[in-house]
Amino acid sequence: MDAIPNQRHRFAIPPDIHYLNCAYMAPLSDSVSKAMVDGAMLKRSPWTYRPQDFFIASEAFRDRAGELAGTCADHIAIVPSASYGLAVAARNLPVKAGQTIVTLSDQFPSNVYTWRSLAQERGARVVAVSRGSEACWTEAVLEAIDEDTAIAALPHCHWADGRIVDLERVGQKCRAVGAALVLDLTQSLGALPLDFEAVRPDFAVAACYKWLMGPYGIGMLYVDQRHHEGEPLEQNWINRGGSEDFTRLVDYRDDYQPGARRFDFGERSNPPLLNGAIAAFDFLLEFGIEAIAQELGKATTRIAVEAEKLGLTSAPIGVRAPHFLSLGFPEGVPEGLTEKLAARKVFVSLRGQSLRVTPHLYNTPEDTDALLETLREML
16 A cells, blocks of 8 residues: 655644644644635525535535445434434433443543433443553453443544454444444544444444544434434434425424434534535545555554653554554653643643654654654653
8 A cells, every 4th residue: 555645735734833633633624624614605695505505515424424434325414523423322222220331441521421321311330341551442341241231332442542442343242242332433433444334333423523634513423224213312404304395394294314314413504514524524535544544553653663762652553543652651751741742832642641642644754753852851
Protein backbone atom coordinates (compact mmCIF):
# COMPACT_ATOMS: atom_id res chain seq x y z
CA MET A 1 0.00 0.00 0.00
CA ASP A 2 1.48 3.34 -1.07
CA ALA A 3 2.27 5.95 1.56
CA ILE A 4 -0.13 8.87 1.83
CA PRO A 5 1.59 12.21 1.16
CA ASN A 6 1.45 14.71 4.00
CA GLN A 7 -1.82 16.67 3.94
CA ARG A 8 -0.92 19.69 6.05
CA HIS A 9 -1.42 22.04 3.11
CA ARG A 10 -5.15 21.30 3.33
CA PHE A 11 -5.43 22.58 6.91
CA ALA A 12 -5.04 26.05 8.39
CA ILE A 13 -2.41 24.93 10.90
CA PRO A 14 0.45 27.45 11.31
CA PRO A 15 3.96 26.01 10.87
CA ASP A 16 4.87 26.60 14.52
CA ILE A 17 1.80 24.77 15.88
CA HIS A 18 2.41 21.10 16.69
CA TYR A 19 -1.08 19.65 17.07
CA LEU A 20 -0.88 15.94 17.97
CA ASN A 21 -4.32 15.74 19.54
CA CYS A 22 -6.87 14.43 17.03
CA ALA A 23 -8.47 12.27 19.75
CA TYR A 24 -9.43 15.53 21.47
CA MET A 25 -10.83 17.27 18.39
CA ALA A 26 -9.84 17.16 14.74
CA PRO A 27 -9.03 20.46 13.03
CA LEU A 28 -11.29 21.23 10.09
CA SER A 29 -9.67 21.03 6.69
CA ASP A 30 -10.07 23.96 4.33
CA SER A 31 -12.64 22.03 2.28
CA VAL A 32 -14.73 21.25 5.37
CA SER A 33 -14.58 24.86 6.56
CA LYS A 34 -15.65 26.10 3.13
CA ALA A 35 -18.50 23.61 2.93
CA MET A 36 -19.77 24.74 6.33
CA VAL A 37 -19.59 28.43 5.43
CA ASP A 38 -21.30 27.79 2.12
CA GLY A 39 -24.01 25.86 3.95
CA ALA A 40 -24.53 28.65 6.46
CA MET A 41 -24.84 31.20 3.67
CA LEU A 42 -27.82 29.35 2.22
CA LYS A 43 -30.03 30.76 4.97
CA ARG A 44 -29.16 34.29 3.85
CA SER A 45 -31.40 33.59 0.85
CA PRO A 46 -34.05 31.13 2.07
CA TRP A 47 -36.11 31.69 -1.07
CA THR A 48 -33.48 29.68 -2.93
CA TYR A 49 -33.69 26.71 -0.52
CA ARG A 50 -36.14 24.25 -2.04
CA PRO A 51 -38.19 21.59 -0.24
CA GLN A 52 -36.10 18.85 -1.88
CA ASP A 53 -32.97 20.41 -0.39
CA PHE A 54 -34.13 19.22 3.05
CA PHE A 55 -33.48 15.69 1.79
CA ILE A 56 -30.64 15.85 -0.75
CA ALA A 57 -27.80 16.62 1.67
CA SER A 58 -29.18 14.18 4.26
CA GLU A 59 -29.04 11.35 1.75
CA ALA A 60 -25.56 12.37 0.61
CA PHE A 61 -24.44 12.19 4.27
CA ARG A 62 -26.04 8.76 4.59
CA ASP A 63 -24.38 7.49 1.42
CA ARG A 64 -20.89 8.60 2.50
CA ALA A 65 -21.32 7.35 6.06
CA GLY A 66 -22.47 3.99 4.79
CA GLU A 67 -19.45 3.79 2.50
CA LEU A 68 -17.10 4.54 5.39
CA ALA A 69 -18.76 1.87 7.53
CA GLY A 70 -18.95 -0.65 4.69
CA THR A 71 -22.73 -0.83 4.88
CA CYS A 72 -25.72 0.54 2.99
CA ALA A 73 -27.24 3.98 3.47
CA ASP A 74 -30.49 2.48 4.78
CA HIS A 75 -28.64 1.41 7.95
CA ILE A 76 -27.53 4.98 8.78
CA ALA A 77 -29.38 7.51 10.93
CA ILE A 78 -28.24 11.10 11.46
CA VAL A 79 -27.77 12.05 15.11
CA PRO A 80 -26.44 15.15 16.93
CA SER A 81 -24.15 13.29 19.34
CA ALA A 82 -22.92 9.91 20.53
CA SER A 83 -25.16 10.12 23.60
CA TYR A 84 -28.23 10.60 21.39
CA GLY A 85 -27.41 7.48 19.39
CA LEU A 86 -26.78 5.47 22.55
CA ALA A 87 -30.11 6.63 23.94
CA VAL A 88 -31.79 5.32 20.78
CA ALA A 89 -30.13 1.97 21.39
CA ALA A 90 -31.19 1.92 25.04
CA ARG A 91 -34.82 2.60 24.12
CA ASN A 92 -34.91 -0.29 21.67
CA LEU A 93 -33.13 -3.10 23.50
CA PRO A 94 -34.72 -5.43 26.08
CA VAL A 95 -33.17 -5.57 29.53
CA LYS A 96 -34.68 -7.61 32.36
CA ALA A 97 -34.25 -7.39 36.11
CA GLY A 98 -31.12 -9.19 37.22
CA GLN A 99 -29.39 -8.98 33.84
CA THR A 100 -26.06 -7.24 33.27
CA ILE A 101 -24.80 -4.53 30.94
CA VAL A 102 -21.07 -4.91 30.24
CA THR A 103 -18.87 -1.83 29.81
CA LEU A 104 -15.16 -1.08 30.17
CA SER A 105 -13.64 0.38 33.30
CA ASP A 106 -13.10 4.14 32.91
CA GLN A 107 -15.08 4.12 29.67
CA PHE A 108 -16.05 7.50 28.23
CA PRO A 109 -19.03 8.87 30.23
CA SER A 110 -21.48 9.10 27.33
CA ASN A 111 -21.29 5.31 26.99
CA VAL A 112 -21.78 4.80 30.74
CA TYR A 113 -24.49 7.16 31.98
CA THR A 114 -27.04 5.82 29.48
CA TRP A 115 -26.55 2.28 30.75
CA ARG A 116 -26.49 3.22 34.42
CA SER A 117 -29.85 4.91 33.94
CA LEU A 118 -31.29 1.97 32.01
CA ALA A 119 -30.01 -0.53 34.58
CA GLN A 120 -31.58 1.43 37.42
CA GLU A 121 -34.87 1.65 35.54
CA ARG A 122 -35.01 -2.09 34.76
CA GLY A 123 -33.41 -3.53 37.87
CA ALA A 124 -30.30 -4.60 35.98
CA ARG A 125 -26.62 -4.14 36.84
CA VAL A 126 -23.71 -2.47 35.03
CA VAL A 127 -20.50 -4.53 35.02
CA ALA A 128 -17.41 -2.40 34.36
CA VAL A 129 -14.64 -4.71 33.14
CA SER A 130 -11.06 -4.19 34.30
CA ARG A 131 -7.87 -5.45 32.64
CA GLY A 132 -4.34 -6.25 33.69
CA SER A 133 -1.78 -3.45 33.36
CA GLU A 134 -0.17 -4.95 30.25
CA ALA A 135 -3.22 -6.67 28.77
CA CYS A 136 -5.69 -5.71 26.07
CA TRP A 137 -9.37 -5.59 26.88
CA THR A 138 -10.65 -8.52 24.85
CA GLU A 139 -10.19 -11.45 27.22
CA ALA A 140 -11.66 -9.57 30.16
CA VAL A 141 -14.70 -8.56 28.10
CA LEU A 142 -15.26 -12.09 26.82
CA GLU A 143 -15.08 -13.45 30.35
CA ALA A 144 -17.67 -10.91 31.56
CA ILE A 145 -20.24 -11.71 28.87
CA ASP A 146 -22.43 -14.66 29.86
CA GLU A 147 -26.03 -15.87 29.78
CA ASP A 148 -27.04 -13.04 32.14
CA THR A 149 -25.73 -10.34 29.81
CA ALA A 150 -28.36 -8.22 28.10
CA ILE A 151 -26.06 -5.69 26.41
CA ALA A 152 -22.34 -5.22 25.84
CA ALA A 153 -21.77 -1.47 25.38
CA LEU A 154 -18.21 -0.98 24.19
CA PRO A 155 -15.76 1.05 22.11
CA HIS A 156 -13.38 -0.36 19.50
CA CYS A 157 -10.48 1.14 21.42
CA HIS A 158 -10.40 2.77 24.85
CA TRP A 159 -10.58 6.56 24.70
CA ALA A 160 -7.72 7.05 27.18
CA ASP A 161 -5.14 4.39 26.32
CA GLY A 162 -6.13 3.29 22.81
CA ARG A 163 -6.11 -0.41 23.72
CA ILE A 164 -8.25 -2.50 21.40
CA VAL A 165 -11.31 -4.64 21.93
CA ASP A 166 -11.54 -7.47 19.39
CA LEU A 167 -15.09 -6.75 18.34
CA GLU A 168 -15.40 -9.73 16.00
CA ARG A 169 -14.80 -12.12 18.89
CA VAL A 170 -17.02 -10.08 21.17
CA GLY A 171 -19.78 -10.07 18.56
CA GLN A 172 -19.60 -13.85 18.30
CA LYS A 173 -19.83 -14.21 22.08
CA CYS A 174 -22.79 -11.83 22.26
CA ARG A 175 -24.70 -13.77 19.63
CA ALA A 176 -23.90 -17.06 21.39
CA VAL A 177 -25.49 -15.89 24.67
CA GLY A 178 -28.26 -13.76 23.13
CA ALA A 179 -26.81 -10.38 24.19
CA ALA A 180 -27.02 -7.18 22.17
CA LEU A 181 -23.86 -5.34 21.09
CA VAL A 182 -23.79 -1.52 21.12
CA LEU A 183 -20.67 0.35 20.01
CA ASP A 184 -19.37 3.87 20.53
CA LEU A 185 -16.90 4.29 17.66
CA THR A 186 -16.20 7.97 18.18
CA GLN A 187 -12.52 7.30 18.92
CA SER A 188 -11.98 4.87 16.05
CA LEU A 189 -14.26 5.18 13.03
CA GLY A 190 -12.35 6.94 10.27
CA ALA A 191 -8.94 5.78 11.50
CA LEU A 192 -9.39 2.11 12.42
CA PRO A 193 -10.99 -0.40 10.00
CA LEU A 194 -14.02 -2.32 11.25
CA ASP A 195 -15.89 -5.08 9.40
CA PHE A 196 -19.52 -4.40 10.30
CA GLU A 197 -20.64 -7.57 8.56
CA ALA A 198 -18.33 -9.65 10.72
CA VAL A 199 -19.01 -7.81 13.99
CA ARG A 200 -22.77 -7.43 13.45
CA PRO A 201 -23.51 -4.82 16.13
CA ASP A 202 -27.09 -3.95 16.96
CA PHE A 203 -26.25 -0.24 17.08
CA ALA A 204 -23.02 1.71 16.52
CA VAL A 205 -22.58 5.46 16.88
CA ALA A 206 -19.75 7.84 16.03
CA ALA A 207 -19.59 11.58 16.58
CA CYS A 208 -18.04 13.38 13.61
CA TYR A 209 -15.72 15.83 15.35
CA LYS A 210 -12.81 13.50 16.07
CA TRP A 211 -11.54 10.84 13.65
CA LEU A 212 -14.32 11.47 11.12
CA MET A 213 -12.70 14.92 10.69
CA GLY A 214 -15.99 16.79 10.63
CA PRO A 215 -17.90 19.45 12.58
CA TYR A 216 -19.12 19.32 16.16
CA GLY A 217 -22.82 18.60 16.71
CA ILE A 218 -23.45 15.83 14.18
CA GLY A 219 -22.77 12.11 14.02
CA MET A 220 -23.81 8.85 12.40
CA LEU A 221 -25.75 5.97 13.92
CA TYR A 222 -25.61 2.48 12.44
CA VAL A 223 -28.81 0.53 13.07
CA ASP A 224 -28.93 -3.14 12.20
CA GLN A 225 -31.87 -4.16 10.02
CA ARG A 226 -33.50 -6.12 12.84
CA HIS A 227 -34.15 -2.82 14.65
CA HIS A 228 -35.47 -0.81 11.72
CA GLU A 229 -39.03 -1.04 13.04
CA GLY A 230 -37.97 0.33 16.43
CA GLU A 231 -39.06 3.42 18.33
CA PRO A 232 -37.30 6.74 17.71
CA LEU A 233 -36.47 9.14 20.53
CA GLU A 234 -38.52 11.94 19.06
CA GLN A 235 -41.44 12.30 16.71
CA ASN A 236 -40.47 14.87 14.10
CA TRP A 237 -42.14 15.60 10.81
CA ILE A 238 -39.31 14.77 8.43
CA ASN A 239 -38.98 11.15 9.60
CA ARG A 240 -42.55 10.31 8.60
CA GLY A 241 -43.55 8.72 5.34
CA GLY A 242 -44.33 11.15 2.54
CA SER A 243 -42.69 14.13 4.24
CA GLU A 244 -41.09 15.09 0.91
CA ASP A 245 -44.48 16.50 -0.12
CA PHE A 246 -44.81 19.75 1.81
CA THR A 247 -48.33 20.26 0.55
CA ARG A 248 -49.56 17.24 2.50
CA LEU A 249 -47.72 17.48 5.81
CA VAL A 250 -50.98 17.79 7.73
CA ASP A 251 -52.18 14.50 6.26
CA TYR A 252 -50.72 12.91 9.38
CA ARG A 253 -49.24 9.46 8.87
CA ASP A 254 -48.25 6.61 11.14
CA ASP A 255 -45.54 5.21 8.86
CA TYR A 256 -41.91 6.33 8.80
CA GLN A 257 -39.24 6.91 6.21
CA PRO A 258 -37.54 3.59 5.32
CA GLY A 259 -34.62 1.96 7.08
CA ALA A 260 -32.90 3.75 9.94
CA ARG A 261 -34.23 7.18 8.89
CA ARG A 262 -36.93 7.05 11.56
CA PHE A 263 -34.15 7.57 14.13
CA ASP A 264 -32.86 10.84 12.61
CA PHE A 265 -32.91 13.78 15.00
CA GLY A 266 -35.17 16.78 14.45
CA GLU A 267 -33.84 19.58 12.20
CA ARG A 268 -31.30 17.16 10.76
CA SER A 269 -31.32 19.17 7.51
CA ASN A 270 -28.79 21.68 8.81
CA PRO A 271 -26.64 22.68 5.80
CA PRO A 272 -23.48 23.80 7.68
CA LEU A 273 -23.26 20.54 9.63
CA LEU A 274 -24.34 18.20 6.84
CA ASN A 275 -22.18 19.83 4.18
CA GLY A 276 -19.19 19.93 6.52
CA ALA A 277 -19.57 16.27 7.43
CA ILE A 278 -19.92 15.26 3.76
CA ALA A 279 -16.71 17.10 2.88
CA ALA A 280 -14.95 15.43 5.81
CA PHE A 281 -16.15 11.99 4.71
CA ASP A 282 -14.92 12.70 1.19
CA PHE A 283 -11.48 13.53 2.59
CA LEU A 284 -11.32 10.15 4.36
CA LEU A 285 -12.72 8.22 1.40
CA GLU A 286 -10.07 9.78 -0.84
CA PHE A 287 -7.47 7.61 0.93
CA GLY A 288 -9.50 4.85 2.59
CA ILE A 289 -9.54 3.91 6.26
CA GLU A 290 -7.07 1.05 5.87
CA ALA A 291 -4.46 3.31 4.28
CA ILE A 292 -5.05 6.01 6.89
CA ALA A 293 -4.66 3.48 9.71
CA GLN A 294 -1.39 2.25 8.20
CA GLU A 295 -0.03 5.79 7.86
CA LEU A 296 -1.01 6.77 11.39
CA GLY A 297 0.49 3.53 12.68
CA LYS A 298 3.83 4.50 11.15
CA ALA A 299 3.64 7.91 12.82
CA THR A 300 2.80 6.61 16.30
CA THR A 301 5.45 3.87 16.02
CA ARG A 302 8.15 6.43 15.21
CA ILE A 303 7.17 8.42 18.29
CA ALA A 304 7.01 5.30 20.48
CA VAL A 305 10.51 4.18 19.45
CA GLU A 306 12.05 7.54 20.30
CA ALA A 307 10.02 7.88 23.50
CA GLU A 308 11.29 4.48 24.67
CA LYS A 309 14.84 5.89 24.54
CA LEU A 310 13.65 8.46 27.08
CA GLY A 311 12.37 5.72 29.39
CA LEU A 312 8.70 6.05 28.44
CA THR A 313 6.51 3.01 27.92
CA SER A 314 3.80 2.18 25.39
CA ALA A 315 1.85 -0.79 24.09
CA PRO A 316 2.60 -2.25 20.64
CA ILE A 317 0.20 -1.96 17.73
CA GLY A 318 -2.21 -4.86 18.00
CA VAL A 319 -2.64 -4.33 21.70
CA ARG A 320 -3.34 -0.66 20.95
CA ALA A 321 -4.95 0.86 17.89
CA PRO A 322 -2.48 2.17 15.27
CA HIS A 323 -3.75 5.75 15.52
CA PHE A 324 -3.53 5.92 19.32
CA LEU A 325 -0.35 6.20 21.37
CA SER A 326 -0.40 6.31 25.16
CA LEU A 327 2.98 7.08 26.73
CA GLY A 328 3.53 5.93 30.31
CA PHE A 329 5.91 7.54 32.82
CA PRO A 330 7.45 4.89 35.13
CA GLU A 331 8.74 7.63 37.45
CA GLY A 332 5.44 9.51 37.43
CA VAL A 333 4.09 12.27 35.21
CA PRO A 334 6.27 15.40 35.45
CA GLU A 335 4.46 18.29 37.08
CA GLY A 336 2.98 20.74 34.60
CA LEU A 337 3.73 18.46 31.65
CA THR A 338 0.96 19.52 29.27
CA GLU A 339 1.31 23.18 30.23
CA LYS A 340 5.01 23.15 29.38
CA LEU A 341 4.31 21.33 26.13
CA ALA A 342 1.64 23.87 25.23
CA ALA A 343 4.09 26.69 25.94
CA ARG A 344 6.22 25.15 23.19
CA LYS A 345 3.06 25.00 21.04
CA VAL A 346 2.92 21.20 21.33
CA PHE A 347 -0.65 20.07 21.94
CA VAL A 348 -1.44 16.61 23.33
CA SER A 349 -3.68 15.29 26.14
CA LEU A 350 -2.96 13.87 29.57
CA ARG A 351 -5.31 11.01 30.40
CA GLY A 352 -4.79 9.46 33.82
CA GLN A 353 -1.06 8.79 34.21
CA SER A 354 -0.36 8.64 30.47
CA LEU A 355 0.26 11.12 27.71
CA ARG A 356 -2.14 10.55 24.81
CA VAL A 357 -0.49 11.36 21.47
CA THR A 358 -2.77 11.15 18.45
CA PRO A 359 -1.39 12.47 15.14
CA HIS A 360 -3.09 12.59 11.76
CA LEU A 361 -2.18 13.14 8.13
CA TYR A 362 -1.48 16.83 8.73
CA ASN A 363 1.39 16.17 11.14
CA THR A 364 5.00 16.60 10.07
CA PRO A 365 8.37 15.36 11.37
CA GLU A 366 8.79 18.82 12.92
CA ASP A 367 5.74 18.16 15.09
CA THR A 368 7.24 14.91 16.35
CA ASP A 369 10.62 16.55 16.93
CA ALA A 370 9.05 19.34 18.98
CA LEU A 371 7.22 16.82 21.18
CA LEU A 372 10.28 14.65 21.76
CA GLU A 373 12.63 17.57 22.34
CA THR A 374 10.38 18.97 25.06
CA LEU A 375 9.97 15.55 26.70
CA ARG A 376 13.73 15.05 26.58
CA GLU A 377 14.31 18.34 28.39
CA MET A 378 11.71 17.60 31.05
CA LEU A 379 12.98 14.09 31.74
